Amino acid sequence: AKPSAPCTPASLPPKVYTTCAVVGSAPSMAHLYQGGEIDSHDAVFRTNAHALVATTGTKTTVRVAANAKQLGAARRRDDGAQNLVPAASRCVPPGNLVRQRDRVACVPAQLLDAIYADSGVRFGAHILSTGGLAIGLALHSCASVALYGFGGLQSYDHVLRDRHHDWRAEAAWIRRLVAEHRVADRTDRGVHLLRCESVALLDHVEAQYQGKP
Secondary structure, eight states, X not given: OOOOOOOOBOOOOTTOEEEEEEEOOOTTHHHXXXXXXXXXXXXXXXXXXXXXXXXXXXOOSEEXXXXXXXXXXXXXXXXXXXXXXXXXXXXXXXXXXXXXXXXXXXXXXXXXXXXXXXXTOOBTTBOOOHHHHHHHHHHHHEEEEEEESOSSOSOHHHHHHOTTSOHHHXXXXXXXXXXXXXXXXXXXXXXXXXXXXXXXXXXXXXXXXXXXX
């Protein structure tokens, strides 16, 4: 295996942007054509290495991922966007996978801890989804935050595989952020995991896990 390289702590001063968009990966993004609205924000936060198309916009200010591998070719691309992954001390196996040639910086542990505390997700028991981490970073960096593409679960398979995420805690967090006017919901079908079918799906998944290791 290739050796990991030290990950430079990112410089993330608070409230440097006026308006920010955080782009999720809900299936509805494929037909909403909100790209122009998304790109009109001062900064755009995206997750992993999703393709940039007309429906989702082409502007990227910050990419957020659980590890450098999830950034794909963007991990070494000099395109003006900031690539962020968790600090090594706040990663789960296999770590943040940052290599010497990567253009990737780490979110400082102190800021990560503050985001986890706000979200209600307990690090060690669960980890924030990449979308959740992007929301937390935007709240730190932006005066105004709008969410796009956070409607419902991405897929049943995603929930089954990613049992390390606490979807219920994240749903409650985002519901609170909307109620407190800390974020604006620009998703057509409501905020991440808040619809009845999403809650029913979570109940079904939990039932499937009963009695399983």
